[in-house]
Amino acid sequence: MKTHFTVSLTPSAPLGPAEALTGQPANFTGTPFPLGPWQVQLDAQGPQEHRRIAPDLVALLRGTLYDRDLDGVLELYRHSGDDFARQLEGSFALLLLDLRSGRVLGLTDRLGSHKLYALHEGGRAWLSTSPATQAFRQRPVSLAGVGSYLVNGYMANGLTPYEGVRSLSPRALHEVRPEGLDSRPYWRPPLEGPTRAIRDADARAELAGLLQRAVQRRVRAAGSRVHLSLSGGYDSRGLLSLLTRTGTQVQTFSYTLNTAAPGSDSGVATRLAAQYGAQHQTLVAYRGDLLSALRLNARWGQGASAYCEEADAWAELEAQAPTDLFTGEQVFEVQPSPLRSSVETLNRVRVSPAGGLHLLTDRLPPPVSQALNAAWTQEYEGVLAQGEQWPPGYPRELGLLLSQYEPYFLLPWREHFGGRSAQIHTPYLDTDVLEFLGRLPARLLADKAILKQTLRQLDPALLQVPLARTQGYEADWRAELMRVTPEQWEPLWAAPSRLDELINPEVIRHLIAALGAPSVQQSAYVSARRVLGRARRTPLARRLFGAPLYRAKTPSLPGLLLSLLTLREVLS
Structure with missing residues (x-):
């Protein structure tokens, strides 16, 4: 059984160190207990070895730590303070409550392979390993989150479907304070390049x-x-x-x-x-x-x-x-030729501008279309600025692979x-x-x-079996969407969804109706583009014509529909 936990923090009168250790003791049962400026309600389930209550500390772990157990983490924090985070290796999300100082600390591993989701609103705060905990689902729908999911196919930059709810950024120690989150990096990717010659x-x-x-x-x-x-x-x-x-x-x-x-x-x-x-x-x-x-x-x-x-x-x-x-x-797997701009680098890590929404936004009322575009564009520009902290070329590509592609596209899957x-x-x-x-x-x-x-x-025998030439398990999603009958779709349309406030189900119906079977010419064109694209990226083509431009990935109509239908179900 995997560990899941949610902590709810409600402001209370500040307590002195002695008072903090009296009254209702810390527990995992949901019974509120005092902690510094907070009343804490902690709900947790999972293996006992992933939960600890000591006289001075409470810890909850989701995932795995290497070469150290949870008791070792508590001892490391007692000895090293906040520097304990830098010394952890694993695939984890960790919550630490310091009962003596009243601190609430959350962190994940360096690439955020397990997430902690956070909301800080009106003086209250929540942390959870689930993006669908009740407090989060009560929030308005996030326009930036919807925009990202539809244009990119995933929630970039820590977004979620709910306004104000984000996953905590990886490789940082986050302290929840009444005035907000205080986040400090505990590790930075060393992307300065060679510091000495190496054979x-x-x-x-x-x-x-x-x-x-x-x-x-x-x-x-x-x-x-x-x-x-x-x-x-x-x-x-x-x-x-x-x-x-x-x-x-x-x-x-x-x-x-x-x-x-x-x-x-x-x-x-x-x-x-x-x-x-x-x-x-x-x-x-x-x-x-x-x-x-x-x-x-x-x-x-x-x-x-x-x-x-x-x-x-x-x-x-x-x-x-x-x-x-x-x-x-x-x-x-960085590109053989350095990418030439920050925009091209974002294209590489599957963060695309709002123009990729045109298949949908052309069918929406102008105010909704403009709001979706504006919300995602603001987020996109923030990611673009994030990339500027690294020098152009390989350092920037690696930095964004570690900061966006891995933690928000690959590892959540x-x-x-x-x-x-x-x-x-x-x-x-x-x-x-x-x-x-x-x-x-x-x-x-x-x-x-x-x-x-x-x-x-x-392993000299590594390539004894030749490399695969194709995945071989890709479904024809256009055909699968068209194969569903109107009668089969009806229960889905009958169930209300909060996404309907932005995107009327009739819009999705019209998009499905617009699928149609691709013509022979369209199929031939797509196949030719695919073949030419592979040829353009061969070493010979690079030598003859230079590096190809890395273009933004525009969602196909079937891909857009899969994202739309999934998100509509999430928000039901």
């Missing part, structure tokens, strides 16, 4: 040691049923090789739709598992019931995660009760789907690995060069 062979040797230690650290914290999400690319096969070297019994899995196509992820993954002696299973990514998939995305994703096309596979996996899930998220029952482990995002990566010269970062070289050096 390629030495870089590979250093990274090999870091990767092996990162995997071993996570294996020590793992339970008895370790799973690995295995595709046909470099990253996950590298993890399979590293895990096998530790002697860990690994259950691998991949996705398919019906049968594995030649050269697809699932076909290659099956051969890889056999090569390394792992048990493998192929899960059906989508079983053909679109309305069920939408409801599952709303119920599990809660508007905090991008639409998960493999939701049916994750539901099947959850039934097997895995204890741990290893995944290959990484930030080695892992937390809300793969992490419902299992602990998530991402060895390539280990702190030591990230700090090493920030010191590398650009040539070793481009196109994952250093990662690929190191993995092949560690």
